[in-house]
Amino acid sequence: MPSDQTPKSAAPRRTTARAASVTTPAPAATVAPASSGLAGNSPWAYAPAPESREIVTIRQRYGLFIDGKERAPSGGEVTITYNPATEEPLAEIAKGTPADADRAIEAADRAYRKVWSKLHPRERAKYLYRISRILQERSREFAVTETMDSGKPIRESRDVDVPLAAAHFWYYAGWADKLEYAVPGRRPEAHGVVGQVIPWNFPLLMLAWKIAPALAAGNTVVLKPASTTPLTALLFADVCRQAELPDGVVNIVTGPGSTGMSIVTDPRVAKVAFTGSTSVGVTIAKGIAGQGKGLTLELGGKAANIVFEDAALDQAVEGVVNGIFFNQGEVCCAGSRLLVQESIAEEFLARLRDRMSMLRIGDPMDKNTDIGAINSKAQMESIGELVASGVAEGAQIWQPACDLPTRGWFFRPTLFTNVAQSHRIAREEIFGPVLATITFRTVAEAIEKANNTAYGLSAGIWTEKGSRILQVASALKAGVVWANTFNRFDPTAPFGGYKESGYGREGGMQGLHAYLRSS
Ligand code: NDP
Numbered sequence: 001m002p003s004d005q006t007p008k009s010a011a012p013r014r015t016t017a018r019a020a021s022v023t024t025p026a027p028a029a030t031v032a033p034a035s036s037g038l039a040g041n042s043p044w045a046y047a048p049a050p051e052s053r054e055i056v057t058i059r060q061r062y063g064l065f066i067d068g069k070e071r072a073p074s075g076g077e078v079t080i081t082y083n084p085a086t087e088e089p090l091a092e093i094a095k096g097t098p099a100d101a102d103r104a105i106e107a108a109d110r111a112y113r114k115v116w117s118k119l120h121p122r123e124r125a126k127y128l129y130r131i132s133r134i135l136q137e138r139s140r141e142f143a144v145t146e147t148m149d150s151g152k153p154i155r156e157s158r159d160v161d162v163p164l165a166a167a168h169f170w171y172y173a174g175w176a177d178k179l180e181y182a183v184p185g186r187r188p189e190a191h192g193v194v195g196q197v198i199p200w201n202f203p204l205l206m207l208a209w210k211i212a213p214a215l216a217a218g219n220t221v222v223l224k225p226a227s228t229t230p231l232t233a234l235l236f237a238d239v240c241r242q243a244e245l246p247d248g249v250v251n252i253v254t255g256p257g258s259t260g261m262s263i264v265t266d267p268r269v270a271k272v273a274f275t276g277s278t279s280v281g282v283t284i285a286k287g288i289a290g291q292g293k294g295l296t297l298e299l300g301g302k303a304a305n306i307v308f309e310d311a312a313l314d315q316a317v318e319g320v321v322n323g324i325f326f327n328q329g330e331v332c333c334a335g336s337r338l339l340v341q342e343s344i345a346e347e348f349l350a351r352l353r354d355r356m357s358m359l360r361i362g363d364p365m366d367k368n369t370d371i372g373a374i375n376s377k378a379q380m381e382s383i384g385e386l387v388a389s390g391v392a393e394g395a396q397i398w399q400p401a402c403d404l405p406t407r408g409w410f411f412r413p414t415l416f417t418n419v420a421q422s423h424r425i426a427r428e429e430i431f432g433p434v435l436a437t438i439t440f441r442t443v444a445e446a447i448e449k450a451n452n453t454a455y456g457l458s459a460g461i462w463t464e465k466g467s468r469i470l471q472v473a474s475a476l477k478a479g480v481v482w483a484n485t486f487n488r489f490d491p492t493a494p495f496g497g498y499k500e501s502g503y504g505r506e507g508g509m510q511g512l513h514a515y516l517r518s519s
Pocket residue numbers: 197198199200201224225226227228255256257258259260261275276277278280281283284298299300301331332379382429430431
C-alpha cells in the first residue's frame with residue numbers, strides 16, 4: 001500500500017468494557033463499578049494526545065534484505081502485517097523460503113571472509129557508533145513504526161524500546177576494539193556467520209540485543225524477525241544502508257518459522273541465538289544438536305514479584321503494575337505472579353485495585369495510553385483461554401471497569417486472587433496483562449513459592465530491609481532479581497535465565513562472550 005494509503009481511521013473507537021467482553025471471558029459481576037477517580041469517564045479524564053504518524057512512510061510491499069539489497073522472495077509469496085490496534089493491514093511482507101535463507105547465509109559468509117573479518121576492530125566500532133547515532137536521529141520514525149506494527153504504547157516504544165536499542169549499539173561499539181579485555185589471557189575470535197531468530201514483543205530491541213554484540217565481536221548476521229512485527233527490522237535494513245555497512249554483514253530474512261529453522265540448522269551458521277517460546281527453543285536445540293554450534297536461548301518466564309509487609313506499599317504497587325502491565329504483559333520477564341505477605345494482603349490488594357482502575361487502555365498512539373493492543377489475534381485467544389482456565393479452576397477474577405476500543409485486540413487488565421500454586425495461571429506463561437496473586441507468611445515460604453516454577457528468568461523483591469534483599473535474592477533461582485524496582489534494563493547488565501527460561505546471557509560483557517570463541 002502506498003504511503004498515501006496508510007490507514008487513516010487508525011484511532012480505535014471506544015466502547016464500554018462490558019460491551020467488549022467477548023475478548024475477556026470474565027463474568028460481568030467481576031468487573032468493578034466505574035471509579036470516581038481519574039479513570040475512564042470522570043471529568044478528570046485525560047484529553048487525547050495522539051502521536052502523529054506523518055513521519056512514517058509505510059510502503060505497500062517489502063522485500064528481503066540480502067547482501068545489502070532488497071530482493072523479492074524466491075517463492076514470490078507475501079504475508080500481511082497488521083496494525084493490532086485497528087486490525088487494518090499495514091504492508092505486504094516477503095515470505096522468505098529456505099532458498100532465500102541459503103542466499104542470505106552465502107552473502108553473510110562471503111562478507112565475513114572478504115570484508116568484516118579483515119577490518120580493523122576500530123573500523124567495525126565506527127559502523128556500530130554510526131548505527132546508534134542514526135537510530136537516535138530517526139527515533140521518532142522507529143517509535144511510531146514499532147507502535148503501529150506491535151500495538152505497544154507509543155510512550156514505551158519512544159522512551160524504552162528505541163533509546164535502549166540505540167544504547168546497545170553504542171555500548172557494544174565500545175567493546176569492538178577491546179575484545180581481549182573481555183576474555184583475559186585468551187585470543188578472542190569471531191564465530192563467523194550467526195543465525196538469529198527474534199520474537200514480536202520487543203521487535204527492534206531484540207534485534208539490537210542480537211545484532212550489536214554479534215557485529216562488535218566480528219561476526220556477520222542473518223536474522224529472522226517475527227511474522228507479526230517485521231517493520232522495524234526492515235527499517236533497520238535502511239539504517240544499515242545509510243550507515244554504509246558493507247554488503248552482506250547484516251541480512252534480514254522475513255518468513256515463517258520453517259525459514260528460521262533453515263537459517264539456524266545451516267552448517268555454515270556457527271552460532272545461533274533465539275528469543276521466544278520455550279517450545280520453539282526446544283525445537284531449535286534439538287534441530288542443531290550435535291552440530292557443535294554455539295547456542296543461546298532466551299525463553300519464557302513466570303516471575304514472582306514478592307512484596308514483604310515492611311515494603312513501601314505505594315511504591316510496591318507501582319512496581320507490581322509496571323511489572324505486569326508494561327507492554328501489555330507480553331514480556332518474558334513480566335512479574336506475572338504477585339507474592340504478597342498475608343499480613344498486608346488485604347490492604348495491598350485494595351491499593352492495587354485502585355491503581356488498576358486508573359490505567360488507561362486504548363489507542364497505542366495516544367501518549368497517555370498505559371496499555372495498548374495485544375500483538376495478534378492468536379495471542380489474544382491464548383490469553384483468553386488461560387484466563388478462562390483460572391476462573392474454571394476456582395481463582396477469583398477482578399477487572400477494572402475501563403473502556404475498550406471496539407476494534408483491535410485489547411484485553412482488560414486482570415487480577416486473580418485465591419490462586420493455588422497448581423492452577424495453570426500460576427504455572428504457565430500467559431504473556432498478557434494478567435496477574436496471579438498468591439499469599440505467604442514467612443520469608444522461607446516466599447522463597448519456596450517463588451522458586452516453585454519450571455522457569456527462572458526474573459524476580460522482584462519489595463522490602464525496606466537490605467539484609468532481607470540479600471538473603472532472598474541469593475536464594476531465588478532467577479537470572480535477574482530486581483529489588484524495590486522492576487523491569488529495569490541496561491546494556492551493561494547481563495540478562496538471561498535458568499531452567500526452562502533458557503541459557504546463556506545477553507547484555508554486558510557476558511553477552512559478548514556468546515559471540516566469541518576464545519583460544
Ligand atoms: P514463537 O516462539 O513461536 O516465536 C518466536 C520466533 O520464533 C518468531 O520469529 C517465530 O517466527 C520463530 N519460530 C517459530 N517457529 C520456529 C521454528 N520451528 N524454528 C525457528 N523459528 C521459529 O512465539 P509465539 O509467537 O508462538 O508465541 C507463543 C508464546 O511464546 C507466547 O504466548 C509467549 O508465552 C511465548 N513467547 C515468549 C517470548 C519471550 O520473549 N520469551 C517472546 C514471544 C513469545 P514466526 O513469527 O514466523 O512464527
